[in-house]
Amino acid sequence: MRDLESILSDNRSGSSKIIKNTLELLKDTDEDERLEICKKILDTHPSMAGLRFIVDNIESGMKINKIIDKFEEMNRRTSENLEKIAENKIVTVISRSHIVERGLLKAKKINILESRPEKEGIDTFRWLKDRGKKAEIYLDAFMSYAVKNSDIVVSGADSLLEEGFINKTGTLPLALTARHFNKDFYVAAPSYKFIDLCPEFDSNFEFVERTLVTEFIQEKQKQL
Numbered sequence: 001m002r003d004l005e006s007i008l009s010d011n012r013s014g015s016s017k018i019i020k021n022t023l024e025l026l027k028d029t030d031e032d033e034r035l036e037i038c039k040k041i042l043d044t045h046p047s048m049a050g051l052r053f054i055v056d057n058i059e060s061g062m063k064i065n066k067i068i069d070k071f072e073e074m075n076r077r078t079s080e081n082l083e084k085i086a087e088n089k090i091v092t093v094i095s096r097s098h099i100v101e102r103g104l105l106k107a108k109k110i111n112i113l114e115s116r117p118e119k120e121g122i123d124t125f126r127w128l129k130d131r132g133k134k135a136e137i138y139l140d141a142f143m144s145y146a147v148k149n150s151d152i153v154v155s156g157a158d159s160l161l162e163e164g165f166i167n168k169t170g171t172l173p174l175a176l177t178a179r180h181f182n183k184d185f186y187v188a189a190p191s192y193k194f195i196d197l198c199p200e201f202d203s204n205f206e207f208v209e210r211t212l213v214t215e216f217i218q219e220k221q222k223q224l
Contacts, residue, residue: 004037008044011204012120014097015048015158015193016075022051023068026058034058047166047201049159053192074190077219079103082154082188085217089151092138092183095168096120097156100188101127103217104154109134111146115170118204140170143177153178155208157189161198164210165189169203175212184214191218 007021022041026034035058042051050071057067075098082103092111093100101124104110110128114137115121121137128135138146147153153174157165165187178185198207210216 004040007041012096012118012123014095014099014120014156015045015050016098016156017096018045018048019050019054019071020098022054023064023071026054027064027068031064034064046199047158047205049193049195049199050190052195052199071190071192074192074219075099076102078188078190078217081219082186082217085186086152086154090149092146092150092153092174092178093124094121094155094170094174096124097188099190100124100154100156103188104128105131105133107133108151109136111135111150112137113140113143113146113170113174114138115168116140120168143170143174144181147174147177147183148181150183153183153185155185155187157187157193158201158205159199160187160189160191160194160216161196162210163198164208164213165216166198166201166205166207169206172206172208172212175208179212185212186215186217187213188217191220 038055079099079102087106088108090109091107094113095115112121112125125135125137155171157167159166175185
């Protein structure tokens with residue numbers, strides 16, 4: 001069973017991984033305790049809209065296995081739609097998103113920003129290298145070189161809003177660098193990450209305006 005404290009203290013994983021770990025924990029938790037535990041995780045990771053989606057589904061009475069199936073299907077389809085765009089391209093990415101990772105398995109090469117302070121880009125690098133992909137780590141200060149030498153730029157998202165999205169700090173300068181070099185900037189995130197109001201978030205996250213985004217890639221391959 002996933003340990004609650006490890007989820008609460010996780011500052012390296014992408015939101016889809018934290019959501020997956022949360023669902024695994026809830027599956028092994030008594031039904032009458034699930035809502036309280038999920039709300040506690042949401043309080044610790046307020047920028048992750050998928051956790052709010054879980055809370056809403058639990059409150060509506062949806063069974064945990066059905067919630068898990070729903071998440072997995074939306075994640076899978078989003079990755080597949082990204083894969084079609086990234087195929088045979090050189091792609092620059094930031095931080096770590098398991099949805100993005102799975103969508104890059106047909107990319108020609110992946111440039112990965114280290115993503116300080118937690119350096120979770122290194123985890124992305126290892127995951128892709130373990131699957132035989134050509135990948136290279138770039139220090140964040142070399143962002144412009146990574147973007148200049150790529151075909152497209154891709155990011156995940158913790159939350160989606162009408163005005164833009166929230167993701168790991170460093171995503172805004174990445175989007176601006178993509179605009180500077182005239183590179184398409186894609187955001188791969190399922191629709192369950194959409195929220196009406198901007199949540200509170202700390203300095204590890206930042207807001208990026210949708211005007212900097214070429215396209216939002218979701219399970220139905222359409223913009224918000």
